Amino acid sequence: MADSGIKISVRDLVVGFGGHTVLDHVSLDVPGGQILGLVGGSGSGKSVMLRTIIGLLPKRSGTIALLGMAQDTLDDIERHTLQRRFGVLFQQGALFSSLTVLQNVQFPMREFLHLPENLLAEIAATKLQMVGLSPRDGDKFPAELSGGMTKRVALARALALDPELVFLDEPTSGLDPISAGEFDELIRTLQQTLGLTVFMVTHDLNSLHTVCDRIAVLANGKIAADGSIDDMLKSEHPWVKSYFRGPRGQLIAQRLEHIS
Numbered sequence: 001m002a003d004s005g006i007k008i009s010v011r012d013l014v015v016g017f018g019g020h021t022v023l024d025h026v027s028l029d030v031p032g033g034q035i036l037g038l039v040g041g042s043g044s045g046k047s048v049m050l051r052t053i054i055g056l057l058p059k060r061s062g063t064i065a066l067l068g069m070a071q072d073t074l075d076d077i078e079r080h081t082l083q084r085r086f087g088v089l090f091q092q093g094a095l096f097s098s099l100t101v102l103q104n105v106q107f108p109m110r111e112f113l114h115l116p117e118n119l120l121a122e123i124a125a126t127k128l129q130m131v132g133l134s135p136r137d138g139d140k141f142p143a144e145l146s147g148g149m150t151k152r153v154a155l156a157r158a159l160a161l162d163p164e165l166v167f168l169d170e171p172t173s174g175l176d177p178i179s180a181g182e183f184d185e186l187i188r189t190l191q192q193t194l195g196l197t198v199f200m201v202t203h204d205l206n207s208l209h210t211v212c213d214r215i216a217v218l219a220n221g222k223i224a225a226d227g228s229i230d231d232m233l234k235s236e237h238p239w240v241k242s243y244f245r246g247p248r249g250q251l252i253a254q255r256l257e258h259i260s
Contacts, residue, residue: 006068008030008066008165009064010026010027010029010049010053012026013052013063014060015048015049015060016060023049023221024221025062028223030199033191035211036198036199036213037207037215038201039201039243041239054167066165067165069082084163086167087158087161087165087166088167091173100140101128101142102124105124105153105156105157105160106121106160108161124156125138131155133149137153148175148183151172155186155187155190159194164197165197168199168200168202170201171183172202172207173203180204180207181206212229215232217235217240219237
């Protein structure tokens with residue numbers, strides 16, 4: 001497991017658009033080697049929080065530090081260095097449609113590294129193997145991929161620079177249950193093997209039960225609950241109670257308990 005020091009630190013984060021406040025003084029820490037699942041209702045601000053943390057959306061106030069580096073204090077060189085140390089898997093994969101799978105995985109390496117073509121190809125092929133794809137898949141274009149393969153390619157690209165920290169935005173959305181389960185298993189295996197810290201936005205109850213070490217719930221612009229799956233099941237917060245102890249949550253919990 002990676003160093004358990006705090007890898008993501010968010011303090012009093014406020015984010016809004018126009019007159020609408022999406023995140024209202026949100027604070028959250030993620031220690032190294034942990035898989036945190038961020039969950040909340042539709043429109044609760046889960047993806048907004050992820051995109052603000054990685055610097056794609058502006059904040060109104062508050063502080064964000066990644067890997068011990070406070071974002072507000074970084075110059076361009078330091079920010080560039082920090083960006084090399086984390087990877088991102090966006091919700092729909094966000095692959096470049098005009099590039100092959102291999103070229104998509106190589107993209108961040110071309111941006112940040114200066115390597116010969118043969119080494120770029122070798123590293124990209126290795127990343128594809130890490131996520132369960134074959135060298136032959138490297139020649140395909142995104143339009144030729146299934147949903148599950150698209151997610152795997154996007155994950156390979158997120159891992160291209162050997163990051164310490166990985167952000168996953170709804171990694172199993174759009175996948176059938178079998179593919180989603182396989183992807184959950186892949187995330188857990190890679191996290192354990194590589195010692196990654198993972199910040200995962202999800203609505204998938206299976207993922208929350210089987211993959212996440214800890215769960216944080218966003219509701220009404222704030223963190224409504226934070227803890228283990230057992231803590232979620234004990235929470236009396238109305239949304240948390242409905243989500244985790246409703247019929248679907250109980251069914252998944254019973255099934256997983258039966259399997260274990």
